[in-house]
Amino acid sequence: MKAVQTRFVCSACGRVETKWLGRCPSCGAWNTFEEEKVTAAPASSKSAPAPVLDNRLKKLSEVEVSSSVRFASGMDELDRVLGGGIMRPSAVLVGGEPGIGKSTIMLQVISSCTQAGPVLYVSGEESPSQVRLRAERLKLKLEDINIFCDTRLEVLMDVIEELKPAIVVIDSLQTLSSSSVPSVPGSVNQMRTCCMALSLLAKSRNIAMFFIGHVTKDGALAGPKIVEHLVDTVLYFESAQTGVRILRSVKNRFGSVDEIGIFRMDHMGLSAVKDPSLFFISDREEGALPSGVAYTAVTEGSRTFLVEIQALTVPCKGGMPRVYSDKIDAARVNRVAAILERHASLVLSDCDTYINVAGGIKLNEVSIELALALALWSARTNTPLYGRQVCFGELSLAGEVRPVAFLERRIKASQEMGFDKVLAPAVRSQKDGSVSYCRNIKQAIMISRALRTEVSASGS
Numbered sequence: 001m002k003a004v005q006t007r008f009v010c011s012a013c014g015r016v017e018t019k020w021l022g023r024c025p026s027c028g029a030w031n032t033f034e035e036e037k038v039t040a041a042p043a044s045s046k047s048a049p050a051p052v053l054d055n056r057l058k059k060l061s062e063v064e065v066s067s068s069v070r071f072a073s074g075m076d077e078l079d080r081v082l083g084g085g086i087m088r089p090s091a092v093l094v095g096g097e098p099g100i101g102k103s104t105i106m107l108q109v110i111s112s113c114t115q116a117g118p119v120l121y122v123s124g125e126e127s128p129s130q131v132r133l134r135a136e137r138l139k140l141k142l143e144d145i146n147i148f149c150d151t152r153l154e155v156l157m158d159v160i161e162e163l164k165p166a167i168v169v170i171d172s173l174q175t176l177s178s179s180s181v182p183s184v185p186g187s188v189n190q191m192r193t194c195c196m197a198l199s200l201l202a203k204s205r206n207i208a209m210f211f212i213g214h215v216t217k218d219g220a221l222a223g224p225k226i227v228e229h230l231v232d233t234v235l236y237f238e239s240a241q242t243g244v245r246i247l248r249s250v251k252n253r254f255g256s257v258d259e260i261g262i263f264r265m266d267h268m269g270l271s272a273v274k275d276p277s278l279f280f281i282s283d284r285e286e287g288a289l290p291s292g293v294a295y296t297a298v299t300e301g302s303r304t305f306l307v308e309i310q311a312l313t314v315p316c317k318g319g320m321p322r323v324y325s326d327k328i329d330a331a332r333v334n335r336v337a338a339i340l341e342r343h344a345s346l347v348l349s350d351c352d353t354y355i356n357v358a359g360g361i362k363l364n365e366v367s368i369e370l371a372l373a374l375a376l377w378s379a380r381t382n383t384p385l386y387g388r389q390v391c392f393g394e395l396s397l398a399g400e401v402r403p404v405a406f407l408e409r410r411i412k413a414s415q416e417m418g419f420d421k422v423l424a425p426a427v428r429s430q431k432d433g434s435v436s437y438c439r440n441i442k443q444a445i446m447i448s449r450a451l452r453t454e455v456s457a458s459g460s
């Protein structure tokens with residue numbers, strides 16, 4: 001038999017190294033490497049929990065189509081992110097920072113799914129009475145929810161076998177431990193073993209299994225990232241503006257990962273924000289747009305809504321210009337600034353740049369680049385843009401404005417929201433009075449500036 005080997009795993013991102021490192025080269029976290037013993041046989045094989053799956057060799061035509069079914073969770077926003085409802089069987093990871101509302105939403109979900117069968121809430125963090133108080137506060141039907149407070153994997157699996165639930169919520173994965181693994185709860189090894197065993201159990205017993213996983217910044221607990229590959233669907237909760245939560249799917253075996261769910265959080269728990277179209281725009285007086293603000297239309301799955309990008313430039317301190325931007329990737333801001341500097345003769349390399357998105361939603365789409373450029377231009381030149389202009393387009397390094405997906409949808413959404421000027425990438429065979437088409441960033445700035453002068457001239 002092979003000797004026991006040691007390896008080191010980053011508890012934040014799962015990177016494996018042969019030596020201990022102070023800082024993870026992948027995710028940049030400090031002191032996150034954890035020692036892991038690797039025996040010749042994989043750790044999971046010696047532990048009893050893994051239920052047997054049908055692994056006989058057969059023809060593809062003989063494979064029985066699994067009777068997986070979807071059912072509504074009772075929360076439209078969650079169903080949308082899941083790709084049309086909860087899949088059964090499935091294993092879903094729900095990650096997010098502590099206190100963001102993961103336990104609350106999962107308690108609400110199982111309470112509204114009781115028609116699918118027995119539901120089980122496993123709490124390793126809170127006592128049964130704490131969970132009861134929370135459920136009472138949310139006005140849930142207490143008699144429909146089974147609660148089990150234990151953190152031992154083997155005991156939990158027996159309980160699940162006996163109850164035969166339709167939905168199980170594990171709150172949280174980091175508290176579970178298997179007796180077959182020597183390390184402490186919350187370590188990389190424990191999390192993997194428990195997640196794997198319960199996912200397999202979910203498959204073989206037709207359960208929708210939800211794992212709550214805490215994302216901690218200090219790296220004291222292993223992050224949910226290291227079990228992402230073991231589950232079907234991965235959802236993350238983000239905190240946007242006060243009381244607003246965004247649920248984003250980063251992996252979904254049963255649907256697309258473009259959809260986001262937007263929730264408002266109050267004492268009654270999380271409720272859906274039905275119409276987010278103007279949700280991410282500050283309330284302003286008509287036409288009173290300050291410098292450094294530009295509107296753009298973004299698409300998230302089946303929805304299109306308007307977002308406000310804010311920019312601020314100040315003379316840089318200490319000779320090293322910096323970009324402060326956490327809602328838009330700082331590398332993208334730097335690239336757009338470089339394009340402006342080269343192709344629109346706008347000097348930004350002597351400024352510190354701050355970028356924000358109203359409402360706190362993270363933007364990853366390339367289509368926001370034109371609005372970002374115009375916000376930067378507006379901030380640097382102290383020229384407010386026209387208050388009812390929406391712009392979108394991708395910027396190439398050569399300063400061209402490139403077409404983006406869903407052009408029609410974005411134009412339509414902007415007009416529906418009462419924005420009467422749209423600045424869009426030039427495409428052939430387009431004619432619309434309220435839409436201006438631009439080919440490059442210089443032209444975009446010219447059009448915006450002309451529009452501004454025109455409007456203020458006719459307004460006075």
Ligand SMILES: [Zn+2]
Pocket residue numbers: 010011012013014015024025026027028029032
């Ligand atoms: Zn790492």
